[in-house]
Each structure stands twice: as structure tokens, then as C-alpha cells.
Amino acid sequence: MVSELDSRATGRAVGIVGAGSIGVAFALVFARAGWRVHLQDPDAGRRALVTGEIGARADALRSFDLVDEANEVLLERVVVHERLEDAVKSVELVIECAPERVELKRELFARLDALAPKDALLASASSAIPVSSYASELVGRERCLVAHPGNPPYLIPVIELVPAEFTAAEVVLRAKEVFASVRMRPVTVRKEIEGFIFNRLQGAVLREAYCLVRDGVASVEDIDLVMRDGVGLRWSVIGPFETVDLNTRGGIASHAEKMGPAYARMGAARGQYDPWTPELVEHVDSVRRTLLPLDQWESRVNWRDEQLMRLLQDRIKAEDAGEE
Numbered sequence: 001m002v003s004e005l006d007s008r009a010t011g012r013a014v015g016i017v018g019a020g021s022i023g024v025a026f027a028l029v030f031a032r033a034g035w036r037v038h039l040q041d042p043d044a045g046r047r048a049l050v051t052g053e054i055g056a057r058a059d060a061l062r063s064f065d066l067v068d069e070a071n072e073v074l075l076e077r078v079v080v081h082e083r084l085e086d087a088v089k090s091v092e093l094v095i096e097c098a099p100e101r102v103e104l105k106r107e108l109f110a111r112l113d114a115l116a117p118k119d120a121l122l123a124s125a126s127s128a129i130p131v132s133s134y135a136s137e138l139v140g141r142e143r144c145l146v147a148h149p150g151n152p153p154y155l156i157p158v159i160e161l162v163p164a165e166f167t168a169a170e171v172v173l174r175a176k177e178v179f180a181s182v183r184m185r186p187v188t189v190r191k192e193i194e195g196f197i198f199n200r201l202q203g204a205v206l207r208e209a210y211c212l213v214r215d216g217v218a219s220v221e222d223i224d225l226v227m228r229d230g231v232g233l234r235w236s237v238i239g240p241f242e243t244v245d246l247n248t249r250g251g252i253a254s255h256a257e258k259m260g261p262a263y264a265r266m267g268a269a270r271g272q273y274d275p276w277t278p279e280l281v282e283h284v285d286s287v288r289r290t291l292l293p294l295d296q297w298e299s300r301v302n303w304r305d306e307q308l309m310r311l312l313q314d315r316i317k318a319e320d321a322g323e324e
């Protein structure tokens with residue numbers, strides 16, 4: 001029953017399997033958006049802690065105006081269960097957030113396929129294991145996919161939807177709608193690939209960072225500093241393609257012409273030969289020019305600078321308040 005306090009209730013329900021870091025964070029994401037949340041964990045110790053954890057995280061978010069409802073309203077929407085069947089019997093979406101072990105995910109997905117309503121989406125928060133390695137034998141495999149969040153999902157909005165070849169296209173569309181409705185930013189990974197997009201990008205940077213430390217080029221602290229106060233500052237506003245597009249007059253095609261050979265040499269020195277071929281650059285450039293015609297380049301550069309100024313202003317305020 002929806003109480004008078006619960007004006008944002010959507011009438012929609014999610015089952016979350018596993019109440020660890022990610023499960024609890026997803027519970028908050030969905031409760032904040034007015035969903036009924038059925039959170040399940042076999043560990044009685046975890047079940048005893050989750051309500052307090054959701055409340056404490058909501059308090060922290062509220063102090064930055066990222067949650068407006070009271071904890072009693074949010075927590076009224078969350079039901080904690082011991083048994084899987086109770087958590088998934090009347091939901092439109094299940095998110096499995098159990099430990100990253102393929103046998104466990106295989107066992108859980110078989111049970112979920114039997115226990116959840118036939119039209120419910122079955123998603124796994126898996127960081128790296130593709131859904132094809134544990135759901136391919138299921139009768140309901142068409143409704144299974146990975147929905148990989150950043151940690152914690154109430155602060156990192158992007159979520160990677162990774163269907164297997166057997167996942168129905170309509171399931172991916174529904175998953176997109178669901179996650180967008182709870183203020184997340186779904187991105188579809190078109191092919192199953194280890195690390196998806198998020199960890200492949202992170203991995204490329206980390207591989208180089210380790211090499212630079214190994215070769216004595218820079219200290220650990222300085223590499224973090226170059227990222228925090230340099231490359232990453234821009235990347236928190238725009239991505240790597242838009243960064244170089246805005247850094248070079250003439251846009252990304254001009255950047256590739258000027259800088260492509262140097263980047264190719266850096267890759268080759270690391271044993272990686274993945275040249276930016278003319279066709280590849282032409283494709284990326286044509287997408288960028290559709291997103292940003294060159295006659296709007298100057299105003300977008302100004303917009304980027306404004307975003308950086310906002311960030312710097314916030315950092316200075318935080319430093320002044322002794323928060324860093």
C-alpha cells in the first residue's frame with residue numbers, strides 16, 4: 001500500500017539479489033526513484049545492516065541535495081528478504097549482485113529463470129563475466145543481460161548494458177528505459193568483450209601508468225597528479241574523443257593528422273600496433289562533425305572552459321573548507 005508520504009511511488013518493483021556494496025547502492029538508486037525494492041541476501045549479518053547502510057548513504061547524499069525525501073519514506077519502499085523466491089516473485093527487473101564467481105551466477109540465474117515472473121528482465125551487475133558464460137542454457141535466456149554499474153551507482157550514473165547474442169533486442173530497450181528512469185545513463189556494449197568499455201578504458205590508462213612507474217619515468221604520486229589536475233580534469237567534463245576534437249583547430253581529423261604518428265610510435269614501443277587508419281579516423285570525424293559542426297567549435301570550447309571553471313571553483317571551496 002502506498003502511504004500519503006510516498007507521493008513519488010511509481011508502483012514499479014525491482015528484486016536485488018545480494019546485499020553487499022553494489023546491491024545496497026542499487027537499492028538506494030531505485031528507492032530514490034520511487035520503486036519498491038526487494039533486497040535479498042542469505043547472510044543474516046548483512047540483512048541486519050542494510051537498512052542502516054541505506055539510511056547513512058541517503059543522509060550523505062541529502063547533504064549535497066542529491067536526495068530530497070526523508071529516510072523514512074525511502075526505507076518504507078525497501079523490503080529485506082532471506083529467501084530468493086520472496087524477493088523476485090513480483091518484480092519487473094532482477095539485478096543479481098552476488099559475488100563474482102561464474103558457478104554462483106550460473107546457479108542463481110537458473111533459479112531466477114524459474115522463480116521470477118516470465119516477463120521480468122534478469123540482469124547481472126557482473127564486472128567482467130559475460131552473461132553468455134552462465135545463462136546460455138536457460139529457457140529464458142533471451143531476457144538475460146549484464147548491467148554493469150560503476151561503484152557506487154548512486155554517484156556514478158553510467159551503466160553498461162551488455163547483451164549476449166541470445167539476448168532479445170527488446171530486452172535491451174526495456175533495460176535502457178528502466179535504468180534511465182532511475183537517473184542512470186545506460187550505454188549499450190554492442191559485443192561481449194572482457195572488461196566491457198569502462199574497465200577497458202581504465203585498463204589502458206592503468207597499463208601505461210604501471211609502465212611509467214616500472215621504467216622510472218615518474219613517481220606514483222605524480223602520475224595520479226597528472227591525471228587529477230590534467231587529463232582527468234577535462235575527462236570529467238568530456239570524453240577522450242571530444243577532448244582532442246576541441247584541442248585542435250580543425251577538430252579531430254586535424255588532431256589525428258598532426259598527432260597520429262606520435263601516438264602510433266608510443267603504441268608500437270609498448271608492443272601495440274593498432275594504427276588509426278584513414279577509414280577509422282574518417283568515421284570518428286564524421287560522427288564528431290554530426291555532433292558538433294565546425295562552425296560551433298568555438299562556442300563548445302567556451303562551454304568546456306566554463307565547466308572547468310565550475311569544477312575549479314568547487315575544488316577551491318572544498319580546499320578552503322579543509323575537505324581535501
Ligand SMILES: NC(=O)c1ccc[n+]([C@@H]2O[C@H](COP(=O)([O-])OP(=O)(O)OC[C@H]3O[C@@H](n4cnc5c(N)ncnc54)[C@H](O)[C@@H]3O)[C@@H](O)[C@H]2O)c1
Pocket residue numbers: 017018019020021022023040041042043046096097098099100101104108125126127128148149150151
Ligand atoms: N564493488 C565494485 O566496485 C563493483 C562494481 C561493479 C560491479 N561489481 C559486481 O557486482 C557484484 C557484487 O559485488 P559487490 O562488490 O557488491 O560484492 P560484495 O561482496 O560486497 O557483496 C556480495 C553480496 O552477495 C551476497 N551473497 C553471497 N552468496 C549469495 C547468494 N547465493 N545469493 C544472494 N546473495 C549472495 C553476500 O552475502 C554479499 O552480501 C559482483 O559481480 C561484482 O563483480 C562490483
